[in-house]
Structure formats: C-alpha cells, structure tokens
Amino acid sequence: MNIAELIPELLKGLLNFTWGNAVMITAAxxxxxxxxxxxxxxxxxxxxxxxxxxxxxxxxxxxxxxGMMGVLYDAGISTELFPLLIFIGVGAMIDFSPLLSxxxxxxxxxxxxxxxxxxxxxxxxxxxxxNQAASIGVIGAIDGPTSIFVATxxxxxxxxxxxxxxxxxxxxxxxxxxxxxxxLTTKKDRLIRMEYAPKPxxxxxxxxxxxxxxxxxxxxxxxxxxxxxxxxxxxxxxxxGVVDRLNKAAQxxxxxxxxxxxxxxxxxxxxxxxxxxxxxxxxxGLGLIAFGLDTVAGLLFGKLxxxxxxxxxxPLIGAAGISAFPMAGRLAAKVANDEDPNNFILMHAxxxxxAGQLGSVIAGGILLxxxxxxx
Amino acid sequence: MKYTVKIExxxxxxxxxxxxxxxxxxxxxxxxxxxxPENGIKPxxxxxxxxxxxxxxxxPTASQTGTSRELTAPLPGTVVxxxxxxxxxxxxxxxxxxxxxxxxxxxxxxxxAGKVAEVLVHAGQTVAHKQAMVKxx
Numbered sequence: 001m002n003i004a005e006l007i008p009e010l011l012k013g014l015l016n017f018t019w020g021n022a023v024m025i026t027a028a029x030x031x032x033x034x035x036x037x038x039x040x041x042x043x044x045x046x047x048x049x050x051x052x053x054x055x056x057x058x059x060x061x062x063x064x065x066x067g068m069m070g071v072l073y074d075a076g077i078s079t080e081l082f083p084l085l086i087f088i089g090v091g092a093m094i095d096f097s098p099l100l101s102x103x104x105x106x107x108x109x110x111x112x113x114x115x116x117x118x119x120x121x122x123x124x125x126x127x128x129x130x131n132q133a134a135s136i137g138v139i140g141a142i143d144g145p146t147s148i149f150v151a152t153x154x155x156x157x158x159x160x161x162x163x164x165x166x167x168x169x170x171x172x173x174x175x176x177x178x179x180x181x182x183x184l185t186t187k188k189d190r191l192i193r194m195e196y197a198p199k200p201x202x203x204x205x206x207x208x209x210x211x212x213x214x215x216x217x218x219x220x221x222x223x224x225x226x227x228x229x230x231x232x233x234x235x236x237x238x239x240x241g242v243v244d245r246l247n248k249a250a251q252x253x254x255x256x257x258x259x260x261x262x263x264x265x266x267x268x269x270x271x272x273x274x275x276x277x278x279x280x281x282x283x284x285g286l287g288l289i290a291f292g293l294d295t296v297a298g299l300l301f302g303k304l305x306x307x308x309x310x311x312x313x314x315p316l317i318g319a320a321g322i323s324a325f326p327m328a329g330r331l332a333a334k335v336a337n338d339e340d341p342n343n344f345i346l347m348h349a350x351x352x353x354x355a356g357q358l359g360s361v362i363a364g365g366i367l368l369x370x371x372x373x374x375x
Numbered sequence: 376m377k378y379t380v381k382i383e384x385x386x387x388x389x390x391x392x393x394x395x396x397x398x399x400x401x402x403x404x405x406x407x408x409x410x411x412p413e414n415g416i417k418p419x420x421x422x423x424x425x426x427x428x429x430x431x432x433x434x435p436t437a438s439q440t441g442t443s444r445e446l447t448a449p450l451p452g453t454v455v456x457x458x459x460x461x462x463x464x465x466x467x468x469x470x471x472x473x474x475x476x477x478x479x480x481x482x483x484x485x486x487x488a489g490k491v492a493e494v495l496v497h498a499g500q501t502v503a504h505k506q507a508m509v510k511x512x
Contacts, residue, residue: 095477196449196450196451196504326477326478326479329477330477330479333479333481334479337481341468341482341484342449342484342486344449344450344481346450346476346477346479346481347450347476347477350477
C-alpha cells in the first residue's frame, strides 16, 4: 500500500464526516447535557444521547448489522424484546389499588387516548400512509415502550423519530401539560378537594386483577397480549408477595438493563442520513399535537366528571389519563397542591394514571389489530 | 391584584399577590404584611370596604380545620422528614413534615397556629389516612 492510498484510509472518519453528522452530534450533546446537568429523564436521555453520538461517527461500524448496535437492534427491537422487558419492570412498580378502589377512573384512562386517534386522522391528511399514521398517533399516550412496540410492527422505518418524540415529550410533561391544565380549568375547578377515602382493596383483588385483565384483554384484543401480559406479569410478581427477589429484579436489574440497551439502540438509529428530513420534523410536530390532544381530551372528560359529580372530582386528574406513568399522575397532584397546599389528590391522580397506562396499551393493541388487517 | 381601601378618610393602596396563598402577602403603600385570615375575626364589611368582591376559599375538611388540636395525615404514606418538635411555636401554613406517598414527597402544612405539644410520628414511620401526627397545646 503506498502513502497516497494510506492517507484516505487513516482519515476516512473525517473525510466521511458530514454537516448532518455535526448537527446530530450537537443534538446528542444537548441530550447528554439535559440528562447530566438538568437531570431531565437521565435514565433515558443519557443512553439515547450517547447512542446518537456513536451513530454519527462515520465508518465506526457500530450501527452496521454486525456491529454492537446492529446486533442489539436485531436482538431487542426487531424482536420487541426490550419494550416488553421494560414493561415487566413498569408492571412491578405500579400499584393498582387507587384504580381498583375508584373504578370510574378507568373512564379517564379511556378519554386520555383520544389524541391517538385524532392525530392518526391528521397524519393521514398530511399524506402519511395508514401504518405510519397509526404509529405516529401512539406518541400521544407518551408511553415509550408501547410507541416502540407499535412502530416496530407497523412502521419500523419511523422508529427513531417516534421513539425520540415519545421519550422527549415524556421529559417535557412538566412544561407542556400545566399551561393546558390552566387553560381548560378554572381556579375553582383546581381547588376542588377530593378527600382520600377510597374503599379498601383486598389482597385477593390485587392478586386476581393482573391475571383476569391479561385474559380479558388478551381474548378481546389479541394484538395487545404481549404488552399487557408483561405489564401484568410484573404486577403479579409484586401483588403475589411470594417472589420478592423476582419483584425486586423486575423493578431494578431487568428494567435498568433493558432501558440502557433500548436507549442506546434508539439513539443509534438517529444517524444524520435517516433522521434529518422533513418526515422527522412532521413526526415531532404531530407527536406534540397528539400529546396535546390526549391531555385536552382527558381534561375535558375530567371536567365533565366534575360537573356530573356535583364538583366532587377535580378535573386536573383527567390530564393524568394519558399514560406517562407515573409522571403525569404526580404532576396533576402537584398542580392541585400548588393551588391549595392542603389539597392532596395524588391517589386519585394515580388511579387515572394507571388507567391511562392500561388505556394506552389497549389502544396500541386495537390499532395493531385494525391496521395490520388493512395494510 | 390592586385595591384602594379607605379607612377613616385615608386611602391606602393595597396589593395582594395571591389571595389563596397562606399567609396572604399584602403590600400596603409599599410595606409588606403577612396575613393569616383564618386566625383573625372576620371584619364587618363597612361602607368603604364593601366594594371588595368576596373570594370563595376552599372549605377546610374535617381533618383540616384550624380549630382541631391535632394535625392528621391527609393521605397515607411514609413520613420522611419532621420539621417540628414539642415546644415549637408554629404559624398557620408552615411545613410541619413531609409524607412520601407513591414515591412523591408531599409537604404537610400546619392547619392552625400554636404551640406544638407532642409529635406523634418520626421519620421512617408509615402513617394511615387521618392518623394524628402532631398535637397542639
């Protein structure tokens, strides 16, 4: 090999570096900055940011099929394994007592999914085919694993922007939701106190709930079975009280490892060539609309419940019906508490939030069921 | 919000930051005052003050009345911090302790002013809904 051939070989990284790579590396550094210095969803944004950084180093080969990211993608994303493993951990962290003691909160979990279908229609009007439109709509639930699960099945080519939108908006919940909450509720609404008095939930009910829900949802919406069953498996580990080690493993090691690799791989799909385009901007915009519509629908339904109940229900809990467990539930409680420091609606908000988590999984399953038959 | 209040032929410019906050922070001709409305006697509306629109405040629940000698837990959870001890004089609205419920920290404020007689809970203790946590003299 002569020198003339050697120099391009030594400089191939720099020679193949594009302005797009520079833009994406800047985006990666912003994500890492937000995670480290602002502590915004660091568990997600740090690996996504680092994965994005790696994806934009030309000729590194990490994102090639035989590279580490390629292998992890095939192992955990194409097979839908990572979102499902994450759901085992999420299930183990969820306490369904507030929902079981106030079953009417399930209505808010259903209302909070309206934006998914509203955005689906909007995306079709913008020219996205049905499979892509359905995947974009699911961003509205702000449920990362469900968004990834649906996108992998229906529109894997849009996985990167959809996952990035779902996780970015999850970290922006405290910024996006409060203005909508204030716009759609009056001060009087936000001051409604909800006395903590849910009926006691028996251990048997907590134990049977995950099993029965898996069977009911599985039989009605088979496409939702992988997501709902893993969510409920995690919950059963917790509710059973007999497998403490497995429960702790689900809440820690399993979800942590899956989140690390999922974040890295999602970040690694953000290479300049496939990420910097009009579709990404449209998806980020539509995702934001979906999120807003879901929140608005939840709040309006909360308002309806407030009126029908004679102002005994604080409509803020409607905003927790989107999913985004447990951030949305905590935020609704915080907004009510900021308005009146002696008002604690946490349990009610968490009831709506767990209903929203179930709602987004079921809505994702329904979309998979309908769309996979139509396309 | 700004009000003009006339008392004995003298006008005062009163600016209230948030009528729902406790204490209510009011600036009268630039001087700052902290007011605890639930502690005082409700003044009779006079000819001069009647123009101020009454603002409806949330009604305190049984466990949150300012007359109760006990501060009870408004929600179940684990006490993670206690900021008062017997003998402390505390104001209405002061953060007395923090209860963690569903991994969210909730500041529990005093629903009355007075001297703490007894603190019935400690950090790390689980409390049930309406369980007495602090007794006042």
